[in-house]
Amino acid sequence: MGVISCWILQVVLVLQLQVLVVLSQNIISGSVPVGESLTASESQQFSSSWLSPSGDFAFGFRKIQPNDGFTLSIWFDKIPDKTIVWYAQTVNTTTGLVPEGSKVTLTADRGLVLTDPGGQQLWSSSLPQTRSSVSRGLITDAGNLRLLSEDSDVALWSSFANPTDTLLPSQLLFAFAHGSMLYKRTYYRNPS
Numbered sequence: 001m002g003v004i005s006c007w008i009l010q011v012v013l014v015l016q017l018q019v020l021v022v023l024s025q026n027i028i029s030g031s032v033p034v035g036e037s038l039t040a041s042e043s044q045q046f047s048s049s050w051l052s053p054s055g056d057f058a059f060g061f062r063k064i065q066p067n068d069g070f071t072l073s074i075w076f077d078k079i080p081d082k083t084i085v086w087y088a089q090t091v092n093t094t095t096g097l098v099p100e101g102s103k104v105t106l107t108a109d110r111g112l113v114l115t116d117p118g119g120q121q122l123w124s125s126s127l128p129q130t131r132s133s134v135s136r137g138l139i140t141d142a143g144n145l146r147l148l149s150e151d152s153d154v155a156l157w158s159s160f161a162n163p164t165d166t167l168l169p170s171q172l173l174f175a176f177a178h179g180s181m182l183y184k185r186t187y188y189r190n191p192s
Contacts, residue, residue: 030050030051030052030053030138030139030140030141031136031137031138032050032106032136032137032138032139033106033136034106034107034108034134034135034136035105035106035107036050036105036106036137037103037104037105037106038050038060038061038103038104039061039101039102039103040061040063040070040072040098040099040100040101040102040103041061041100041101042063042100048060049061049077050137050139051077051139052139052140052141052143053140053141054141055077055078056076056077056078056141056143057074057075057076057077057085057139057140057141057142057143058074058075058077058139059073059074059139059145060072060073060104061073061098061102061104062075062082062084064097067097068099069095069097069098069099070097070098070099070100070102071084071087071088071095071096071097071098072087072088072096072098072102072104072114072123073085073086073087073088073096074086074087074139074143074145074159076143084166085143085166085168086143086145086159086162086163086164086166087164088104088112088114088122088123089123089164090114090122090123091121091122091123096123098114098116098122099116099117100117101116101117102114102115102116102117102122103115103117106134106136106137106147107134108133108134108135108150109127109133109134110124110125110127111124111125111126111127111134111147111156111157112124112125112137112147112157113125125147125157125162126157126162127147127156127157128156128157130149130156132149132150132151132154132156133149133150134147134148134149134150134156135148135149135150135153136148142160142168142169142170142171143159143168143171144158144159144160144168144170144171145158145159146158146159160172
């Protein structure tokens, strides 16, 4: 009887370890499940964030100094400067500043939803009109935050397809995407 109990205990422990490995791989791989949320917090300079597999990039709230606000953004996480490479442009301002206590949640039907402390929506990822819903978020080692469909892991939305003021290597810039235009400014000097 003791041998059987010991064997059952070993099987249970192995199964628990496998579950822990799978869960940790999801976190390490940059994968974020639907229902996860982050809150802008003054308690630490950098609120909690979601990391890419290598840890090179992070997504979350960044405190903007000396302003009294946060941005929902993607930044280089391994360099001292923590340079922001993408940020959500909220309805109130193009700077993307939101107050402490603002929250972003990954939802199945609307993707990322950013709300102020009172619950008012400030921004959301614009998902296409499809029958697919978001199954998970994924921040890649290229710095691209992707919201993947439940059907085939196709990206329903990505930060690369919604650029702000920074382009990253491997990011394509599509002219006239989402009604935007690409401008080239040229300065000419008088040769005389």
